[in-house]
Amino acid sequence: QVQLHQWDAGLLKPSETLSLTCAVSGGSFSGFSWTWIRQSPEKGLEWIGEVNHGGAANYNPSLNSRVSISVDTSKNHFSLTLRSVTAADTAIYYCARGPERSTWKYSQLWGQGTLVTVSS
Amino acid sequence: IQLTQSPSFLSASIGDRVTITCRASQAISSYLAWYQQKPGKAPKLLVYAASTLQSGVPSRFSGSGSGTEFTLTISSLQPEDFATYYCQQLDTYPLTFGGGTKVEIK
Numbered sequence: 003q004v005q006l007h008q009w010d011a012g013l014l015k016p017s018e019t020l021s022l023t024c025a026v027s028g029g030s031f032s033g034f035s036w037t038w039i040r041q042s043p044e045k046g047l048e049w050i051g052e053v054n055h056g057g058a059a060n061y062n063p064s065l066n067s068r069v070s071i072s073v074d075t076s077k078n079h080f081s082l083t084l085r086s087v088t089a090a091d092t093a094i095y096y097c098a099r100g101p102e103r104s105t106w107k108y109s110q111l112w113g114q115g116t117l118v119t120v121s122s
Numbered sequence: 123i124q125l126t127q128s129p130s131f132l133s134a135s136i137g138d139r140v141t142i143t144c145r146a147s148q149a150i151s152s153y154l155a156w157y158q159q160k161p162g163k164a165p166k167l168l169v170y171a172a173s174t175l176q177s178g179v180p181s182r183f184s185g186s187g188s189g190t191e192f193t194l195t196i197s198s199l200q201p202e203d204f205a206t207y208y209c210q211q212l213d214t215y216p217l218t219f220g221g222g223t224k225v226e227i228k
Contacts, residue, residue, distance in 0.1 A: 049218065108210065109167060
């Protein structure tokens with residue numbers, strides 16, 4: 003059974019860089035889109051961005067140039083980098099996978115989520 | 123694209139028919155998904171393409187609509203259905219979610 007597993011990022015200070023990794027086990031890595039989504043009481047569910055099955059990245063403009071998503075097919079994992087974090091970036095971060103070889107953008111499979119707290 | 127869900131909260135009994143509405147600020151054809159989230163858990167995909175049930179989802183769930191107005195219906199509410207439900211538009215980047223509808227036991 004395919005699973006997505008995220009590592010804890012824990013506590014960050016303002017201006018630091020958030021790095022999260024999502025490992026894919028039990029199934030194929032290629033041919034899927036890989037997405038990061040976050041959730042906070044203030045903003046609800048917020049789509050951060052994705053790398054689609056063709057390898058192109060799309061990001062939420064609200065995060066400007068602070069965000070990047072990378073895929074490592076040799077290690078079956080993908081990563082999120084968010085630079086210059088502030089308290090507004092405090093949220094639960096989820097990784098997710100889209101449907102196989104499809105242009106549909108829904109998130110079919112989700113990681114367990116990891117809480118990221120930004121505080122001085 | 124903004125998504126407005128209504129109601130934001132509803133109280134219902136086991137066996138009730140429940141309908142949740144999601145309105146988009148502009149037409150999105152059928153590019154809409156519905157998710158269910160229980161406390162402390164990640165969202166779970168229920169419906170995509172507005173009306174296609176994800177594999178393994180009970181048939182009491184159904185989705186309908188196109189353009190700007192969509193509905194998620196639970197035909198007979200079961201104890202495991204008490205959760206928060208979200209819609210997501212899949213038409214235009216950035217993808218966006220509705221504010222959620224929390225379904226609680228009456």
